[in-house]
Amino acid sequence: MNVSGSNVSLAQRAWAIRRNALLMGEVQGQGYIGQALGVADVLAVSYFHALSYRADDPEWEGRDRFYLSIGHYAIALYAAMIEAGILPEDEIGTYGMDDSRMPMSGMAAYTPGMEITGGSLGHGLGIAVGAALGLKRKKNPAFVYNMLSDGELGEGSTWEAVMSAVQWKLDNLIAIVDFNNQQADGATTHALAQVPEAAKWEAFGWFAQTVDGNDMDAVVAAFDAARAHEGAQPRVIICNTKMCKGVPFLEDREITHFVRVEPDEWAKALAILDEEKPQ
Structure with a gap:
């Protein structure tokens, strides 16, 4: 089962996820660190509040499945799984290296706990639908969580x-x-005509919620409501997140899909994060 019953707060978990991601980014001098910092709060709630799993048995049949559709967010998921004890902390320095279990894009064949190979973008939710249907037919009560990007909504x-x-x-x-309103070609809201996203999902028949993805209490409440909802319908949580959350000098930078971090800035970012460690 998960470790949400420990004395470590969700804020501390999110801080550790951000720190793990920065350490991995420093190894390669690059990575989708803006997304990892932005989604850390959502991953903390996922792995330390919502999901049922066994860290020492990633293939446990009774586990809730977490499918990362966004393959390039692998650095964020590795950071969460290291904090959860699914992956060992001493492998942080292997990130992106030859023969590493943590390649720069998530691949199920390489990494314990990585349920699917993310990408091409737009395929993850379809895989999750098949898995959820399969669990239903096996009468397995587990949930399937699928994280996808705003760009995949196009x-x-x-x-x-x-x-x-x-x-x-x-x-x-x-x-x-x-x-986070960013994709490879610019702002997501400029790529295609957008309507209020929750209303769109509701029109298709889903139970939909929109939440500030960096407000821990709000994210917890949304996850709880999604799981407890009694309607015979799928659920979606739209998490508005801020790229580079937790490192102000990166937050204030002109944000694009791939945030460039200079060689001397990794240590600076870590130092700032360490100064703000939750108690």
């Missing part, structure tokens, strides 16, 4: 999966959208 395959989940009444499926 993929037709995502909306095919959205409709399929409603058709099969997959109340064991919880989608988590990291809405």
Whole structure:
């Protein structure tokens, strides 16, 4: 089972996830660190409040599944799984290296606890739908959580999966959208015409919530409500997150999909984070 019953707070877990991600980014001098810092609070709630799992048995049949559709967010998920004890801390220095169990893009064949190979973008929710349906047919009460990006909401395959989940009444499926308003070609809200996202999901038949993804209490409440919802329908939590959250000089930088960090800035970012460690 997870370790949410310990005396370590969710804020401390999120801090550790951010720190682990920065240490891995420093190894390669690059990485999708803006996304990792932004989504750390959501991952802390996922792994230390919501998910049922056994750190020493990632293949446990009774586990809740966490599917990372966004393969380039692997640095963030590794950081969370290291904090959870699924991956050992002493492998941080191998990030992105040859023969590492932590390649720069998430691949299920390499990494314990990495349930799917993320990408091409837009496929993760479809895989999650199939898994949720399979668990239903096996009468396994586990939940499937699928983290996808705001950019993936422009993929037709995502909306095919959205409709399929409603058709099969997959109340064991919880989608988590990291809405940081950035994708490779610029702001997500400029890429395609946007309507209020929760209303769109609701129109398709989902139970939808929108939350500040960096407000820990709000994220906890949204996860609890999603899991407790009694309707025979899938659930989605749209998490508005701030890129580079927790490192002010990066937060204030002109944000793009890939945040460049200079060689001397990794240590500076770590020092700032260490000064703000939650008690």
